[in-house]
Amino acid sequence: MSDANFDQLSQTPLSPNELTPRSRSRVVILASFTVALVAIALVAILATRPQAGNVQAPSPLVGQNAPSISGTSLNGNGFINLSAFRGKYVVINFFASWCTPCQIEEPELVQFAYQHGKTGDAVVLGVAFNDPSSDAENFLHSSGSTWPSIDDTTGSIATAFGVSEPPETFVINPQGIVLAKLIGPVTDQGLDSVISKAKSLGE
Amino acid sequence: MSEAPKQTSENKLKYRLGWGLIALLLISAVGLVVLKPAPMSVTQRAQALDAQIRCPACEGQSVLDSSAPIAVDIRAEVLNDIQAGQSNSEIMTTLEGAYGSGISLAPTGSALASLAWWFPIGLIVAVILFLIGVGLKRRLQPENDVVIETKSDKRSQNYRVLLGAKRKLLFRGALFSFALAALYVAGLMSGLKLPGAKTSSNEIPVSKLLTDARNLSADNQEQAALAMYSQVLSIDPKNAYALSEQGWLVSQSGEANHDPALVEIGQAEIQKAIEIDSNLAEARLYLGTILFNDDDQPSQAVVQFQSFLADHPSQELIDAGRSQIILAYKADNKTPPLK
Numbered sequence: 001m002s003d004a005n006f007d008q009l010s011q012t013p014l015s016p017n018e019l020t021p022r023s024r025s026r027v028v029i030l031a032s033f034t035v036a037l038v039a040i041a042l043v044a045i046l047a048t049r050p051q052a053g054n055v056q057a058p059s060p061l062v063g064q065n066a067p068s069i070s071g072t073s074l075n076g077n078g079f080i081n082l083s084a085f086r087g088k089y090v091v092i093n094f095f096a097s098w099c100t101p102c103q104i105e106e107p108e109l110v111q112f113a114y115q116h117g118k119t120g121d122a123v124v125l126g127v128a129f130n131d132p133s134s135d136a137e138n139f140l141h142s143s144g145s146t147w148p149s150i151d152d153t154t155g156s157i158a159t160a161f162g163v164s165e166p167p168e169t170f171v172i173n174p175q176g177i178v179l180a181k182l183i184g185p186v187t188d189q190g191l192d193s194v195i196s197k198a199k200s201l202g203e
Numbered sequence: 204m205s206e207a208p209k210q211t212s213e214n215k216l217k218y219r220l221g222w223g224l225i226a227l228l229l230i231s232a233v234g235l236v237v238l239k240p241a242p243m244s245v246t247q248r249a250q251a252l253d254a255q256i257r258c259p260a261c262e263g264q265s266v267l268d269s270s271a272p273i274a275v276d277i278r279a280e281v282l283n284d285i286q287a288g289q290s291n292s293e294i295m296t297t298l299e300g301a302y303g304s305g306i307s308l309a310p311t312g313s314a315l316a317s318l319a320w321w322f323p324i325g326l327i328v329a330v331i332l333f334l335i336g337v338g339l340k341r342r343l344q345p346e347n348d349v350v351i352e353t354k355s356d357k358r359s360q361n362y363r364v365l366l367g368a369k370r371k372l373l374f375r376g377a378l379f380s381f382a383l384a385a386l387y388v389a390g391l392m393s394g395l396k397l398p399g400a401k402t403s404s405n406e407i408p409v410s411k412l413l414t415d416a417r418n419l420s421a422d423n424q425e426q427a428a429l430a431m432y433s434q435v436l437s438i439d440p441k442n443a444y445a446l447s448e449q450g451w452l453v454s455q456s457g458e459a460n461h462d463p464a465l466v467e468i469g470q471a472e473i474q475k476a477i478e479i480d481s482n483l484a485e486a487r488l489y490l491g492t493i494l495f496n497d498d499d500q501p502s503q504a505v506v507q508f509q510s511f512l513a514d515h516p517s518q519e520l521i522d523a524g525r526s527q528i529i530l531a532y533k534a535d536n537k538t539p540p541l542k
Binding site for chain 2: 058059060061064067129130131132133134153154155156158159160161162163164165
């Protein structure tokens with residue numbers, strides 16, 4: 001600790017020659033206190049702040065046409081095709097029943113889907129990531145989600161979207177262009193702000 | 204003076220050794236081009252490529268070394284793409300399009316791209332050495348208008364002899380560099396791995412592949428599991444366990460798609476597995492189940508189930524087959540050995 005402080009001191013514009021030994025030790029004490037205070041404040045902020053959500057991550061897909069998604073829906077009835085949702089904003093959510101942040105964001109997605117189901121401007125499309133279909137189905141059922149979801153059995157959808165680990169969420173505009181990649185849990189509000197920003201920019 | 208003959212023979216020896224080395228390098232270069240090593244198998248290609256792909260969910264690991272779900276997915280995707288006839292650079296371009304260029308662990312080491320880096324360096328070294336040689340040669344050419352004083356004459360001559368030797372050495376150095384560059388190019392042409400290129404020389408152990416495949420199969424990811432089993436079989440074609448698991452998955456998918464031909468292919472693989480290892484409990488269970496369910500041959504199924512139970516299977520396996528075994532014994536009018 002004190003070594004680090006000395007290092008910091010040596011970088012200050014005051015040369016040691018300009019300081020008396022007494023004022024020097026005072027500077028050391030002051031610097032130690034400052035460092036300790038900053039450290040405590042940092043720990044406090046990190047410990048108390050809500051879990052990071054709606055973190056936009058860079059992706060080479062942003063601004064490009066979204067990779068195609070098609071397959072049978074998780075509950076076995078019907079065929080899902082991403083291109084069928086043209087004309088609406090599509091929120092593609094990669095999830096897994098074994099992933100805790102996915103459980104955290106699920107009520108937010110339910111809220112988002114409910115709100116936009118009324119206005120009809122946006123839909124949610126789920127993609128199960130490395131999850132046995134029965135588990136994924138149970139997870140969706142118990143959280144009250146009613147949106148279409150696909151079982152990505154081979155992982156080819158995840159690799160096409162550049163997914164690393166769930167939850168990851170992509171926002172696609174009505175023309176099928178990827179607007180944003182969000183890593184970690186999303187919120188209803190966070191998704192709304194991405195979409196309203198896109199609308200205001202005419203994207 | 205007495206040392207002179209010895210020196211000459213030593214020089215001659217060095218001279219011959221030098222040319223010999225250059226000749227050896229050039230011959231090796233030609234040899235490498237003529238005797239190309241066998242092309243890589245699909246699995247070897249997939250593994251070499253996997254070793255160059257960064258696992259996006261892990262720190263500093265390649266997808267070859269990682270067992271993260273996404274690493275398993277990418278491995279399956281790479282194998283799939285190679286089987287579909289895609290080139291390494293096409294596969295990398297697709298992955299970079301989704302993950303960004305950070306997905307690549309090494310600069311995409313196509314032989315040509317590396318050649319573009321390394322060949323000019325060899326060439327520059329060779330040219331510099333050559334030019335030094337030429338420059339020295341010029342300096343050594345006698346100039347007519349220079350009067351050499353008698354005293355320093357001998358010293359000057361010695362100097363020239365020395366420079367002459369140096370020039371020869373440098374000339375041979377240049378040739379040596381050329382030969383080395385030729386060997387390098389030949390090596391690249393014949394597909395040898397590059398020094399410094401990050402390729403993993405150690406293949407994934409079969410046991411790891413089998414564990415991955417079992418997990419995938421348990422996760423209902425049959426296609427990915429099948430890809431893993433075929434990887435195992437390309438390394439070890441006589442792996443009875445992989446054969447029987449692959450056969451079972453194939454026959455199951457045949458059943459699901461009402462395709463009896465697929466069921467038959469799967470059954471044949473399971474039978475092959477039994478030929479290799481007659482004590483493989485899993486294979487006996489699978490074969491018995493197929494014989495009973497698809498071929499409607501309860502008595503033959505019972506024969507397989509008897510062997511299965513005699514192979515000391517795990518309780519888990521017995522539980523998995525319990526209902527089939529009981530039904531088959533009953534259909535064959537025999538008392539089931541299980542409750």
